[in-house]
Amino acid sequence: MSISAQPADIVERMRAYNELNSPRNIVFSGGLSSPLPNQIRRITIDDSVMFKALFDLVLTDGHAYKRLGELCKGIGSRLSGSDNAERGIVWAVSMLKSYQFDTVFTQSVMVPRWERGEIESVKLYSKVLTNQLKSGKPSDDYNCEAFVEANPKPQKFYPLNACALGGSVGGHIAGTVIVVNSNRALDSMGKAGLLRGKIVLLNLAFDQTLLNTFQAYGGCVSQRVNGAVPCSKYGALAVLVRSMSNRCDLHPHTGVTHYEDSVTKIPMVAVATAVADLLADISIKDPNHRVEIDLNCRTLPDRLSANVIASSVGLQYPEKIIDFGGHFDSWDEGEGAHDDGAGCMHAFEALRLLKALGYTPRHTLRCVFWINEENGLRGGTEYARLAAERGENHIAALESDRGGFVPRGFGVDSAIMPGVKMYQKLLNDYGIGTIEKGGGGADIGPLKKVNPNTAFVSFIPDSQRYFDVHHAETDVFENVNKRELHLGAAAVAAMIYILDQQLE
Numbered sequence: 001m002s003i004s005a006q007p008a009d010i011v012e013r014m015r016a017y018n019e020l021n022s023p024r025n026i027v028f029s030g031g032l033s034s035p036l037p038n039q040i041r042r043i044t045i046d047d048s049v050m051f052k053a054l055f056d057l058v059l060t061d062g063h064a065y066k067r068l069g070e071l072c073k074g075i076g077s078r079l080s081g082s083d084n085a086e087r088g089i090v091w092a093v094s095m096l097k098s099y100q101f102d103t104v105f106t107q108s109v110m111v112p113r114w115e116r117g118e119i120e121s122v123k124l125y126s127k128v129l130t131n132q133l134k135s136g137k138p139s140d141d142y143n144c145e146a147f148v149e150a151n152p153k154p155q156k157f158y159p160l161n162a163c164a165l166g167g168s169v170g171g172h173i174a175g176t177v178i179v180v181n182s183n184r185a186l187d188s189m190g191k192a193g194l195l196r197g198k199i200v201l202l203n204l205a206f207d208q209t210l211l212n213t214f215q216a217y218g219g220c221v222s223q224r225v226n227g228a229v230p231c232s233k234y235g236a237l238a239v240l241v242r243s244m245s246n247r248c249d250l251h252p253h254t255g256v257t258h259y260e261d262s263v264t265k266i267p268m269v270a271v272a273t274a275v276a277d278l279l280a281d282i283s284i285k286d287p288n289h290r291v292e293i294d295l296n297c298r299t300l301p302d303r304l305s306a307n308v309i310a311s312s313v314g315l316q317y318p319e320k321i322i323d324f325g326g327h328f329d330s331w332d333e334g335e336g337a338h339d340d341g342a343g344c345m346h347a348f349e350a351l352r353l354l355k356a357l358g359y360t361p362r363h364t365l366r367c368v369f370w371i372n373e374e375n376g377l378r379g380g381t382e383y384a385r386l387a388a389e390r391g392e393n394h395i396a397a398l399e400s401d402r403g404g405f406v407p408r409g410f411g412v413d414s415a416i417m418p419g420v421k422m423y424q425k426l427l428n429d430y431g432i433g434t435i436e437k438g439g440g441g442a443d444i445g446p447l448k449k450v451n452p453n454t455a456f457v458s459f460i461p462d463s464q465r466y467f468d469v470h471h472a473e474t475d476v477f478e479n480v481n482k483r484e485l486h487l488g489a490a491a492v493a494a495m496i497y498i499l500d501q502q503l504e
């Protein structure tokens with residue numbers, strides 16, 4: 001049985017390796033060593049040695065999981081503008097400073113502030129359902145049976161698993177539910193006057209046949225984001241939105257919803273997938289059913305918050321910046337563990353791994369925790385605005401906002417595709433060889449407007465379980481796997497290394 005490498009050995013090995021390959025030791029043809037950064041010859045470190053060291057170190061002495069635990073359990077959820085988010089930022093600055101990166105700093109950002117409030121209930125009154133339960137014969141017309149599997153007792157009303165969507169207005173609404181299963185149906189039913197005075201259930205479900213669950217999400221999410229305006233215009237009292245999830249369960253998934261100032265703002269509420277199926281059935285079988293919604297969520301004045309940044313200054317091109325990060329804010333349900341504590345920890349760990357291995361970056365590497373991705377994108381927007389104002393040169397940006405699941409690969413800009421493809425075999429060796437066209441992300445998006453040449457990369461982990469927990473109370477630390485999170489961090493570090501090597 002062989003003895004596996006210990007973290008100290010890995011770091012020591014890389015130190016010795018880096019010493020041999022250090023730019024300072026390169027002898028130019030004239031026989032003079034070059035002390036000046038702008039005369040340093042481009043060298044090629046043995047990439048496979050670097051990849052192996054990154055993965056060995058993270059798997060034997062990774063820090064991301066422990067730090068994510070501190071964030072999730074010590075701070076918890078981090079909705080923009082909340083006290084928790086601000087406490088989290090203080091923690092992040094102090095955590096990053098403890099690693100002695102070259103710089104750790106913040107950028108002030110004004111963020112919107114929405115609070116869920118103390119009252120949040122959705123109740124169903126239905127004699128048909130009560131009779132079904134009394135007779136022990138609940139309907140078998142649900143695709144998702146989690147509601148009846150929970151074995152509800154016959155009662156006067158049924159509290160439904162629901163939560164306000166982010167940004168929703170509060171209010172007390174009572175009415176009957178009408179089900180809308182597609183955007184086209186919304187228009188035709190609305191024009192026919194069928195939505196007037198009703199509580200509309202927008203019930204478009206994930207297409208389960210799509211292997212990439214983000215595509216399924218993309219096919220449905222507009223009903224949550226943009227459903228309020230058309231429903232209100234058609235006279236609806238409130239909107240229930242089927243949760244954005246592949247799962248059948250009793251966890252509602254929140255997320256942002258938008259209004260227009262010129263259109264009456266009506267309450268917007270997420271219901272669990274099992275509740276959506278229950279309501280779809282009962283609304284047809286029981287014309288006398290009633291749903292009552294009570295919410296006191298509210299929007300408060302904007303509040304000062306911050307992006308948090310740690311960097312390692314580049315030796316050859318200190319003025320050229322490679323960004324990588326995730327968003328630090330989360331929804332208030334759960335702990336923002338996968339979304340996007342994991343992305344932030346990927347970025348922090350990538351910077352730490354490269355530093356711990358004694359790697360001297362050619363360009364300046366910046367780990368960024370953006371604030372307010374979920375309900376405003378103010379952090380990413382301000383980051384790009386400051387970059388433009390200061391004339392910064394951001395040559396590449398990577399975003400990790402798809403959870404801390406087992407890494408599969410990356411989406412990359414076509415401009416840098418050939419350089420990344422050179423590493424295909426090596427990436428395959430670590431299971432991260434899925435290279436797709438089209439990197440990008442919400443937080444790095446605004447950088448493109450400032451500098452169209454910024455090369456974008458998105459981190460792609462396995463997507464099968466992401467929407468089980470996304471924006472729900474189940475997005476907690478316990479649902480993050482240590483090895484998967486650490487493999488993702490090493491994958492991000494490997495990609496940052498590639499970008500640092502390939503880009504001028």
Ligand SMILES: [Zn+2]
Nearest residue numbers: 327339340401
């Ligand atoms: Zn996210």
